[in-house]
Amino acid sequence: MKKIVLLITAISTVFSSSLLFAQGIQQTKGSFQDKFRQLDEVLPTPNVYRNASGQPGHEYWQQEVDYEIAVSLDEDTQRISGTETIRYQNNSPDTLSYLWLQLDQNRFRSDSMGNMSSTFNGSSPASNSPARISLDQLRSIQYMEDVDHGYEINFVRDGAGNDLPHTIVGTLMRVDLARPLNSGQDVEFEIDYAYHIVNGDVLRPRGGYEYFPDDENEDGNYLFAISQWFPRLVAYTDYEGWTNKEFLGSGEFTLEFGDYEVSLTVPSDHIVAATGELQNANQVLTRTQRDRLQQAETADRPVFIVTPQEALENEREGVEDTKTWRFAAENVRDFAWGSSRKFIWDAKGYRQAGADQELVMAMSYYPKEGGTLWSDFSTEVVIHTLEVYSRFSFDFPYPTAISLNAGFVGGMEYPMITFNGPRTTLQDDGSRTYSLAEKRFLIGVVIHEVGHFYFPMIVNSDERQWTWMDEGINSYLDSVAGREWDAEIPWGVEPRYITDYMVSQNQVPIMTQSDSVLRLGPNAYSKPATAINILRETIMGRELFDFAFKEYSRQWEFKRPTPADFFRTMEEASGIDLDWFWRGWFYTTDHVDLAIDRVYQMRMDTENPDIDYSRLRETEKALPPSLYIERNREEGRLTWVERNTDVRDFYDDNDQFTVTNKERNAYDSFLEGLEDWERAVFDRAVSEELNYYILELANVGGLVMPVILQMEYTDGSMEEIRLPAEIWRRNASQVKKLIVSENELVSIIIDPMQETADADIENNYYPRRIIPSRIESFKSESGGGLVGRDIMQDIKTELKTDEDDEPQDN
Amino acid sequence: MSRRTTKPAGIVARDRYRFAALALLFLVAGLVPGFSAAHQQKTAVTRILFNENTGNIEVMHRYFIHDAEHAAGIVFGASQNLMESSLSRELFSNYVINRFAVTVEDSKGGTVELALDFVGEEIDGQFLWVYQEAPLQQDLVALSVVNVALRDVWPEQANLVNIEKDGQIHSLTFADSIESLRVQL
Numbered sequence: 001m002k003k004i005v006l007l008i009t010a011i012s013t014v015f016s017s018s019l020l021f022a023q024g025i026q027q028t029k030g031s032f033q034d035k036f037r038q039l040d041e042v043l044p045t046p047n048v049y050r051n052a053s054g055q056p057g058h059e060y061w062q063q064e065v066d067y068e069i070a071v072s073l074d075e076d077t078q079r080i081s082g083t084e085t086i087r088y089q090n091n092s093p094d095t096l097s098y099l100w101l102q103l104d105q106n107r108f109r110s111d112s113m114g115n116m117s118s119t120f121n122g123s124s125p126a127s128n129s130p131a132r133i134s135l136d137q138l139r140s141i142q143y144m145e146d147v148d149h150g151y152e153i154n155f156v157r158d159g160a161g162n163d164l165p166h167t168i169v170g171t172l173m174r175v176d177l178a179r180p181l182n183s184g185q186d187v188e189f190e191i192d193y194a195y196h197i198v199n200g201d202v203l204r205p206r207g208g209y210e211y212f213p214d215d216e217n218e219d220g221n222y223l224f225a226i227s228q229w230f231p232r233l234v235a236y237t238d239y240e241g242w243t244n245k246e247f248l249g250s251g252e253f254t255l256e257f258g259d260y261e262v263s264l265t266v267p268s269d270h271i272v273a274a275t276g277e278l279q280n281a282n283q284v285l286t287r288t289q290r291d292r293l294q295q296a297e298t299a300d301r302p303v304f305i306v307t308p309q310e311a312l313e314n315e316r317e318g319v320e321d322t323k324t325w326r327f328a329a330e331n332v333r334d335f336a337w338g339s340s341r342k343f344i345w346d347a348k349g350y351r352q353a354g355a356d357q358e359l360v361m362a363m364s365y366y367p368k369e370g371g372t373l374w375s376d377f378s379t380e381v382v383i384h385t386l387e388v389y390s391r392f393s394f395d396f397p398y399p400t401a402i403s404l405n406a407g408f409v410g411g412m413e414y415p416m417i418t419f420n421g422p423r424t425t426l427q428d429d430g431s432r433t434y435s436l437a438e439k440r441f442l443i444g445v446v447i448h449e450v451g452h453f454y455f456p457m458i459v460n461s462d463e464r465q466w467t468w469m470d471e472g473i474n475s476y477l478d479s480v481a482g483r484e485w486d487a488e489i490p491w492g493v494e495p496r497y498i499t500d501y502m503v504s505q506n507q508v509p510i511m512t513q514s515d516s517v518l519r520l521g522p523n524a525y526s527k528p529a530t531a532i533n534i535l536r537e538t539i540m541g542r543e544l545f546d547f548a549f550k551e552y553s554r555q556w557e558f559k560r561p562t563p564a565d566f567f568r569t570m571e572e573a574s575g576i577d578l579d580w581f582w583r584g585w586f587y588t589t590d591h592v593d594l595a596i597d598r599v600y601q602m603r604m605d606t607e608n609p610d611i612d613y614s615r616l617r618e619t620e621k622a623l624p625p626s627l628y629i630e631r632n633r634e635e636g637r638l639t640w641v642e643r644n645t646d647v648r649d650f651y652d653d654n655d656q657f658t659v660t661n662k663e664r665n666a667y668d669s670f671l672e673g674l675e676d677w678e679r680a681v682f683d684r685a686v687s688e689e690l691n692y693y694i695l696e697l698a699n700v701g702g703l704v705m706p707v708i709l710q711m712e713y714t715d716g717s718m719e720e721i722r723l724p725a726e727i728w729r730r731n732a733s734q735v736k737k738l739i740v741s742e743n744e745l746v747s748i749i750i751d752p753m754q755e756t757a758d759a760d761i762e763n764n765y766y767p768r769r770i771i772p773s774r775i776e777s778f779k780s781e782s783g784g785g786l787v788g789r790d791i792m793q794d795i796k797t798e799l800k801t802d803e804d805d806e807p808q809d810n
Numbered sequence: 811m812s813r814r815t816t817k818p819a820g821i822v823a824r825d826r827y828r829f830a831a832l833a834l835l836f837l838v839a840g841l842v843p844g845f846s847a848a849h850q851q852k853t854a855v856t857r858i859l860f861n862e863n864t865g866n867i868e869v870m871h872r873y874f875i876h877d878a879e880h881a882a883g884i885v886f887g888a889s890q891n892l893m894e895s896s897l898s899r900e901l902f903s904n905y906v907i908n909r910f911a912v913t914v915e916d917s918k919g920g921t922v923e924l925a926l927d928f929v930g931e932e933i934d935g936q937f938l939w940v941y942q943e944a945p946l947q948q949d950l951v952a953l954s955v956v957n958v959a960l961r962d963v964w965p966e967q968a969n970l971v972n973i974e975k976d977g978q979i980h981s982l983t984f985a986d987s988i989e990s991l992r993v994q995l
Contacts, residue, residue, distance in 0.1 A: 121986045435890075
């Protein structure tokens, strides 16, 4: 007997066509692809250093490296020379017989691996036309020939003054210790070194100098933004040992935490900005400057420590003598500084109530070329960034937070200090202006670089291995801070912006070593930032995401996380299985494209022949009539039956839907045959008269994602239904879903708010809609919307009156 | 002034090119801020869409406004304000369409460069879009694309071109010294 009366089609299982390739595991029958397979074989095995919850393990360790550095800056020859004393504390369980140091300046040697392996990127068109190279590129080639770059290592000596053998390997140097360094021991050694600072205008390094030949000072002026400026210890880790991979220029750094005491001897008219706190303000600052600094601690707006007028006066001529500025920084992973007689300097205190570091001095240093763009916004943006990032992670633990203007850098980050590029433009009338795009860039870049104070300067991820861990996470958070600065400014992490990249054929997974990434911008910045945005807004929800992310930040504050630690913590703290998400977004090049292919409606049979048969009759009637018979009618052609109405029998008055007692008896015995609970279910279903819809969904892009459905009903009401990504777990390419509704459905849209980076919108509609291309939309809006109007010009337009009757020229 | 001119006026301002002797042609590029460090941009995307609804091949170039503004300033000398000035946008659009070309190949091996009409440009979010179009070609087996926009200003510029036809996406990346690429459709 047919007891189950719902006409539900069983969901068929159609397997997709690609094979599963996981380490040691293969799908060798059929072609099923498990997009939800746990990352067991992919993630490293948890251990005592990093546990299965993504936290530092109970025997977590990291090295400590303390530096005492004293260098002189020779402005005339743009050269740094001096010595550093390094104390290396071996907290690892291993015995070390040698140490590795990074010699990043060697990247600028003409024979460096970075230089020798760079490919020609001038123009090489068809064979019969000349190749082209820019004068800019040619200048850098000549410059590399002319100036000897890279470190001069004069000596490496141990604490007793004995030379230590050292071997330079590209951008690395191995120092062989006099005796093996056991676990728990420390060793001190000294390096005397020098190097020519790189011309930032020519090679566009992360740190270098900028020359201003047009200043009043007849020798011109220099602005130094100095980084990667001393031999630094390579990180020794539990997951990779020595992270001694050659610096090729793209993959950035990973370093050890330690304490720094730094003495910088510079021309006496220079102002110096640096990581850490100034130790000898009495010797290098005037009484007025010190007073202003104190005022700034409680000021509502930034206070000039060096005013624009004072800076202009200062840069008119140079000096012969020098001053030594001393800085100290605790528990930092690097140290950078800037020095120039051109610097305007402003500061404002930022108070963190209840924090260990209650007062943070936010400060900006910029030449007159930065202008009001800098004095109005830079320091305020620094503070805004600290406020937002601390809310997502932890209180800012350092005493200073600096934004320094170096024209040759887009933006670059170090502990407590950032170098940022935006400038004003000098107009013919002597004024300095900036465009709206430049203003937005300044705000964006300062937020981004200051954001790096947290990731990776405190949450110390390995930038050379996994650039996305700092750039992706930071790009996500900078968009959060940006939107809290001014929601009107487009910050660029809307999911729809990444789709062109994600559908492209020329890309590599996010989980790719930095030097091998094909397009670093979208790969390490925008795509992971978009993924994290989607994780928070769509997959996890803000509450669970924020708790888990804060947990990750706090667990790894001043420690060294790996991707697995991030992936695991986000799952552990939220209780959400995210392996499918990490797999799809970080380990593959799939893109998101969900489609709704078909919807069909079903109605429940009541089994009551008096109802069901008459419904069937209605259905039959609703079918279009036979075209042939219609045309006969139109021709006036009567059938035999119509012409002979006197001949009729039973079947002329009873069609095939006529109900007899035979059916009624069968219905009664059907009801009697039901168990009590079956009868209750049946009666309720019949009385509710609900609508049953089956949705056929397809996953075209391959990346599994939740299906967000916006249902529109005949009564005008709307409903959002969010189906979790797990709907794809047994079939990642096609599924059917039953939706039961009181209302009758009119249309369905997948992802109506475009929150999932779905690449093809057209197949998100049922019934299908034609989605105009950008060009079609552009034409229908008669040209470009309102954003790009020249309002400053258009506002001068006079209002036309009725008397102006000449034809308008649009 | 309308921004929907149908034909480009050609490069309006001076293109500061200088020619060297022999086989080297020098391009002058001024100093531009490097974004290669912690703040990465210098990427552009172009979509070439075979749009059956309109009967056109539609070309949609997307540039970061901030990149485009600096590039326009270098190429056209005076400072350019892309968000404020329609003239700046027109200059930049002209620059772009003069550095982009599509040649189509038919089944008999014949080639012809598409006469792409300039449709206009618009700002959307962080991006400046430049639009071009040409009527769809029926007999078409391959495309050759030349894209040097911004790459003559800064060599690290990478231009991605996605060609969307019959539900398939073909991607071309213009980086390093690549100026011209061909794709079989």
